[in-house]
Amino acid sequence: MVERATIETIAKHEGQEVELRGWLFNKRSSGKLVFLQLRDGTGFMQCVMFKNDFTPEVFEAAKHAPQESSLIVCGTVRADARSKIGFELSVNRFELLHAAEEYPITPKEHGTGFLMDHRHLWIRSRLQHAVLRVRASVIRAIRDYFDNNGFLLVDTPIFTPAACEGTTTLFETKYFEQMAYLTQSGQLYNEANAMAFGKVYCFGPTFRAEKSKTRRHLTEFWMVEPEMAFCDLDENMRVAEDFLVYVVSRVLDERKIELEALERDTAPLERVQKPFHRLHYSDAIRKLNELGSDISWGDDFGGDDETILTQQYDRPVMVHRYPAACKAFYMKKDPEDPRLSMSVDVLAPEGYGEIVGGGQREESLENLMAEVEKHQLPREAFEWYFDLRRYGSVPHAGFGLGVERTVTWLCGIRHVRETIAFPRMLERLTP
C-alpha cells in the first residue's frame, strides 16, 4: 500500500512513494512528457509523467484530461530547486476519477462580477486559496491569543431584541410573533459575561445592513470581541496592541507560501511591533488638515481620511477619544472633556484603515440611561443591560476586531470581499 500524502506536508516524504488525491489545476505537455499541476486543497504541486512509464491509453488520458478533473496519482517525491514548494512528483500511476466539463474559469482574465458569480469555483484558484488559508491562520491565532491569556470564550446570541451599534444598519427578521434583529455586535452580552467571568471573548458572525458599496464593508462579517472587567481605555489599548502583534507574527510564521503567492511585501508586516502610535482625536484632525483633508473637528473619519492618515505611519495607529456624537450610546465620556468618548479605533498601516473599534464603557447607571434616552433607544430592551450597572458596576472595556478587514490588510489585497469564502454585500446574496 502506498502511503497517502498531502502537498502541504510533502517535504517529509522526500524520496518516498506516495499517493496524492486532487484536481488538475493546469497542465502542459511536450511529446514525451506531461506536466500536471495538481492541487489537493492543501497546496499546488507539479507531477511529471514520462510517456515510457505508461500505456498509450493512460498517457493520452493524462495528456487530454480537462482542467479541474479529479485525479489520483502515485509517484516518488523528488526535491526540485525550481519548484516553489521545493518538490515535484515523478508519477508512476495515474487515475482519472472524473473528467471535468469545460471549466468556466480559465487562466485568462475575468471580471470580478463573473468571478463572484462563480465564487463556488473561484475559491479553488491559487490566490483565493492563499487568502482563505491566511484567514484560517488569523482565526486560529485569535483563538490562541485569547485562550492563552486568561480570556474565557463565551459566545453571544445572533438573534437579538435591540440595536448595539445604531439603528440604521439593523437587519430585521421575523421571530415567531415578534421582530428580532441579527446581531451587530456581541458587546452588550459580552459585558454581562465579563461581569460573570472577568475576561471573556466572543467570536462569531455579525450583521450590518450596510447600504453603501465600499471595499471595506460586508453585510455579514466575523468579529472577535474581548471584554474585560476592571479595565480602562489605556489597558484596553495595550491589549489590542499586544494581540495584533501576536496575530501578525503568527501569520508571518505560518503562511509564507501563501503570502508569497499573493506577492505580499512582508516588510511592512514585520514592522508591526510595539509600541503602536497613539493619537488623540484632536491631534488626528489637525494632522489630517495639514495633509489636505477638509475634515472639521467633530466629524467622524471617512475612509479616505483613514487612508491618508495611516499612510503617514510605519505601524498601526490607535486613534483615541473620538467625539461622543460619532460613537455608540454605551461609550464612557472623557472625564477631561465630556464632548469626547473613551473610544479607540486601531487603523492598519498602508492605507488599510480601521480594523479595530472599541473603548471603555459607561459604568454609571444614570449616565447610561440618559444616553439610551438621547439615542431614542427603547428603554425596556435595555433593562437587563442596566442591571450590570445596578449590581457591582466596575470600569470595563473591550474592543472588536473585524476578521475580513484584517485579512485584507495582511494579504495586501484591495477589497474585503475576497477574504471570506462566500461574501454577503449590498448586491450579493449568491452563491
Ligand code: 4AD
Ligand atoms: O467599530 P465597530 O462597529 O465596533 C463594534 O461593533 C463594537 N461593539 C466592538 C466592541 O467594542 N466589542 O466594529 C468593529 C470592527 C471594525 O473595526 C471593523 O474591523 C469591523 O468590525 N467591521 C466591519 N467589517 C466588515 N464589514 C463591515 N460592514 C464592518 N463593520 C465593522
Ligand code: MG
Ligand atoms: Mg468602528
